[in-house]
Amino acid sequence: MNRWFAVARGTEVPRRHVGHYLLLGQELAVWRSDSGAINAWENRCPHRGVRLTLGSCEGEELRCRYHAWRFASVSGQCTLIPAHPGQKPASTVRVRVFAAVEHDGFIWVNLAQGESPTAPTRVAHVLDSTRSIFVDAPLYAVRETLLDGYPVDSTASRLAVWSKDAYCLSAGNPDHAALVTFLLQPVTDFQTVIHGALHTTVEETARLARLRRHNAAMGTVRDEAERRAAAATGGGATA
Amino acid sequence: MIRLYDHELSGNCYKVRLLLSLLGEQYERVPVDLHPIRENRTAWFLALNPHGQVPVLDDSGFVLCESNAILVYLASRPGVPDQWYPRNDVQALGRTARWLEFATRLSGIISAARNHDLMQEQADIGALRSKARSLLRVLDEHLWFTEQAGRGWLAGEAPGVADVACFPWVMLSGEGGIDRLPWPAIARWTDRVKRLPGFVPMSGVFPASPGL
Ligand SMILES: N[C@@H](CCC(=O)N[C@@H](CS)C(=O)NCC(=O)O)C(=O)O
Ligand code: FES
Numbered sequence: 001m002n003r004w005f006a007v008a009r010g011t012e013v014p015r016r017h018v019g020h021y022l023l024l025g026q027e028l029a030v031w032r033s034d035s036g037a038i039n040a041w042e043n044r045c046p047h048r049g050v051r052l053t054l055g056s057c058e059g060e061e062l063r064c065r066y067h068a069w070r071f072a073s074v075s076g077q078c079t080l081i082p083a084h085p086g087q088k089p090a091s092t093v094r095v096r097v098f099a100a101v102e103h104d105g106f107i108w109v110n111l112a113q114g115e116s117p118t119a120p121t122r123v124a125h126v127l128d129s130t131r132s133i134f135v136d137a138p139l140y141a142v143r144e145t146l147l148d149g150y151p152v153d154s155t156a157s158r159l160a161v162w163s164k165d166a167y168c169l170s171a172g173n174p175d176h177a178a179l180v181t182f183l184l185q186p187v188t189d190f191q192t193v194i195h196g197a198l199h200t201t202v203e204e205t206a207r208l209a210r211l212r213r214h215n216a217a218m219g220t221v222r223d224e225a226e227r228r229a230a231a232a233t234g235g236g237a238t239a
Numbered sequence: 240m241i242r243l244y245d246h247e248l249s250g251n252c253y254k255v256r257l258l259l260s261l262l263g264e265q266y267e268r269v270p271v272d273l274h275p276i277r278e279n280r281t282a283w284f285l286a287l288n289p290h291g292q293v294p295v296l297d298d299s300g301f302v303l304c305e306s307n308a309i310l311v312y313l314a315s316r317p318g319v320p321d322q323w324y325p326r327n328d329v330q331a332l333g334r335t336a337r338w339l340e341f342a343t344r345l346s347g348i349i350s351a352a353r354n355h356d357l358m359q360e361q362a363d364i365g366a367l368r369s370k371a372r373s374l375l376r377v378l379d380e381h382l383w384f385t386e387q388a389g390r391g392w393l394a395g396e397a398p399g400v401a402d403v404a405c406f407p408w409v410m411l412s413g414e415g416g417i418d419r420l421p422w423p424a425i426a427r428w429t430d431r432v433k434r435l436p437g438f439v440p441m442s443g444v445f446p447a448s449p450g451l
Contacts, residue, residue: 134421
């Protein structure tokens with residue numbers, strides 16, 4: 001699918017950390033090189049298939065946990081096979097890499113292979129973002145729940161949510177600019193992550209309280225979407 | 240002289256080995272066979288710990304069982320920096336007790352799931368995994384907000400026994416078939432723990448590359 005999806009907030013993939021993410025059933029190792037390049041790799045070592053998220057980020061290279069083969073940032077090309085240190089690894093020995101960019105405060109990944117990726121999605125005016133919420137429900141159930149309203153405050157108003165497209169919904173009072181944009185990440189056919197981009201600022205002391213309100217409201221959305229998904233599949237929630 | 244009655248694959252023993260190593264403490268390890276010999280049920284061992292479980296600490300004749308109790312004791316000895324058991328800061332102390340309790344909840348559930356997967360013990364594995372998920376969600380949420388407030392540790396400004404008590408059971412959750420993919424804030428915290436000076440791994444736990 002030639003489409004960009006937010007998989008994480010940019011600040012949540014610090015240098016020297018290998019993040020483990022899933023997008024449309026594809027397992028990803030997401031990491032930032034010391035020079036700042038964002039990598040979204042198939043989470044599989046080309047040698048024996050071990051998960052690269054078990055490995056370690058060594059600056060401009062990722063090192064596999066199992067036999068310590070090293071792979072270069074951006075290209076995924078193998079640079080060193082410790083068992084044959086004098087030999088240059090063949091150019092065919094490389095990790096499968098996906099297109100990845102960081103903008104508007106998020107890391108975006110496009111799984112399209114062999115075709116040039118479409119222009120990335122942009123979200124205007126991102127000033128902060130909420131904690132991303134993992135939901136055990138398919139994207140359509142999360143979307144439907146959000147479209148029914150977003151309880152930004154448990155006691156007061158429920159914000160209306162209006163649609164931009166299937167993966168990107170904005171919420172706010174329809175007479176004003178959007179307050180929050182939800183970026184939906186289809187994790188698998190039955191799991192979704194909701195990312196929230198905030199479009200207004202508050203002073204630092206109020207910031208944490210606001211993030212907590214959104215976290216609670218998104219948790220309510222999660223619980224409702226999971227309830228609907230379980231009802232639709234006739235009972236037991238998927239593990 | 241500190242002696243630790245220990246079992247390599249035990250998460251509760253790993254808590255104690257981890258703290259001893261972070262404190263730079265020399266100690267003697269006495270391996271206790273839990274399977275198949277069940278040395279932990281012999282008279283000599285039951286005299287040390289009537290519960291018949293590891294870990295047990297012997298500090299020059301002072302004998303203590305229960306991993307959390309051992310952590311509190313080790314971190315409270317004179318000369319150990321205050322951060323590990325913040326006895327002069329009541330709120331940090333309260334939070335420490337809270338996360339030690341959390342570690343106990345986590346270890347009960349994750350060890351049961353792990354014993355089911357690795358040793359074919361009877362259990363309602365679906366219920367265990369769903370309980371583990373609820374606990375990890377609470378932990379991830381706490382750590383995410385901690386990061387937002389500019390801190391990185393469970394109970395205070397610095398790493399402490401609360402982090403040491405929770406770390407092994409978070410890391411061993413995969414061996415009970417519990418997925419940590421939904422919890423990126425937990426993953427970043429485990430990297431921070433792995434980068435503490437003196438960190439030691441156990442079987443199934445890998446060190447991190449040096450940080451920046
Ligand atoms: N509450 C104790 C639990 C210790 C425990 O569960 N020990 C396990 C190993 S992780 C054990 O000795 N099992 C053997 C048995 O119970 O027979 C603590 O935290 O130290
Ligand atoms: S499996 Fe990765 S180096 Fe061998």
